[in-house]
Amino acid sequence: MDTVLGIDLPTWWFLLIGALISGYGILDGFDLGAGAVHLFFRKEESRRIALNAIGPVWDGNEVWLVIGAGSLFAAFPFVYGTILSVFYLPFMLFLVAIIFRAISIEFRSKEEMKWWRKMWDVSFCLSSITISLLLGLILGNLIQGIPLNANHEFVGRLRDFFNPYALLIAVTVLSLFMMHGAMYLIMKTEDRIFTRLTIIANNTSKFFILCFMATSLATLIYVPHMTAIFKDHPALFVLPVAAVLIVLNIRRSIEKRQYQRGFVSSAVTTALLLILFAMGLYPNLVLSNIDPRGHISIYQAASSEGSLRTMLLIAFIGMPLVATYTIFMFWTFRGKVKLEEHSY
Template sequence: MDTILGLDLPTWWFLLIGALISGYGILDGFDLGAGALHLFFRKEQSRRIALNAIGPVWDGNEVWLVIGAGALFAAFPLVYGTLLSVFYLPFILLLVAIIFRAISIEFRSKEEMKWWRATWDVCYCLSSTTIALLFGLILGNLIQGIPLDKDHQFVGRLRDFFNPYALLISVTVLSLFMLHGAMYLAMKTEDRLYAKMTILINQTSKFFILCFITASMATLIYVPHMEAIFHKYPVMFALPVTAVLIVLNMRRMIEKRRYLRGFISSGVTTALLLLLFASGLYPNLVLSNVDARGNISIYEAASTDGSLRTMLLFAAIGMPLVLTYTVFVFWTFRGKVKLEETSY
């Protein structure tokens, strides 16, 4: 098997897809969090400012999800097909929620009637919350394993997805996104709305820390295979230790109202938690909780070396372009939000 810098091609694609998912979680995470908090704003002007804070960037952030899904299909088609089959209904609900969120943002300001705007405000909040919860639900089930037989066929039932651990991870993801979004909005607002955001940041940070501690304890108790890598490679203990330190630093930055540093900390927390998840899975992409023969490793699911090598070349060209575009957009629309005639 071909190697690049000491790593085989399936491992490179495992890392690349992990980076894409992390990028999506960091970038679209604050969009979703801002949407989940939307109904906490009572005034029309506050809701418009909150919408225009994410207005220039939300659709670009979703590009990371599209690229990640495309990379998974190209590099690991067996995993792509298995996940779509297993999580068919959650993925359908996810697509519906993504569509409704986009419609809500674009349609809200098309009419002046209060009922019209209130309706789309509710749709925007519910769809954003649903997306975050569904991502957490899928992640929670992947962490603890899904019921696959030796032929990778799903042998469970729909209600199996709604187990206590997966629901806990789902709420934890939502709490992290809400905190991430609240700090982003604080950086983009001023005056009374900024004061409102300081209260929401304090509340969501406490909510996230509670969820973080509970989810960590539940993982150690009920998902022992996630800690196997730490016994095999003790140096990997640096990951959870770093995650805890970053969370503590985030809380310290919040108390000092240094929200840019807090926002960076919440983004790093998102990446570290996903890195912990990936470390616990490697070299598998999907775990079976009923038959170990149902596990799908990166080597079993990978495309041919020729395909992986060619796609890696395109990724090496395309990823810097996406990163450059992302930085350019955020730099262009930096600073506080000012409502204009063309604003949402």
């Protein structure tokens, strides 16, 4: 297997896809969180301000998901096909929710009727919650493994996805996004909605910490393979310790009203949790919970070496461009939100 800088090509793509998913989790995470807390705002002006806080960036943030999915298809087509076929219904619901979230943002201000705006407010909130829960549900099942036989064929049932551990991960992801989104909105607002958001951020951070503790305990007890790497490489234990400290720093930042620092901490928490997930998974991409022969590793699923090398070169050029575009967007629309004639 060819290497680049001493790392084999499938591992490079494993790292690259992980970076893209982390970028999506951080960026679209606060969009989804802002939508999940949307109905906590009672006044029309507050809801419009909240929408316009994410209005210029939400669709650009979803680019990271598109690139991540495309990279998975290009580098590991067998895994792409397996995951889509196994999670067919969750992914269909996910796409429907994405569509409704987009049209809720765009359609809400097209008419002045209260029932019209309330309908799209509810749609925006429910679709954001649904997307967050589905992402967590899929993640939870990938962590503990899915029922694949030795031929990598799915032999489970739909209800197998709704197991207690996966549901716990789903709620944890939702709580993380709600906290992340609340702190982003705090940085973009002022006056009455700012005061309201400080209460929401305080409550959602407590909710997340409870979910984080429950998830950590459940993982240690029921999903021991995710912690096996720390027994083999004790030095890596610094990462879960760092995750705990950063989660505690979120609470400290909120209590000290240092919301920008708290937002950065929640972003780092998102990235660290996904890194821990990847470490527990590597070198596999999909785990079977009924037959170890059903595991799918990065080496089994990888495209040809020529394809991986060529696409890696393109990725090394394209990813900085996407990152630059993202930074430019946030810099352009920095500062507090002010409602104007053409605002949502």
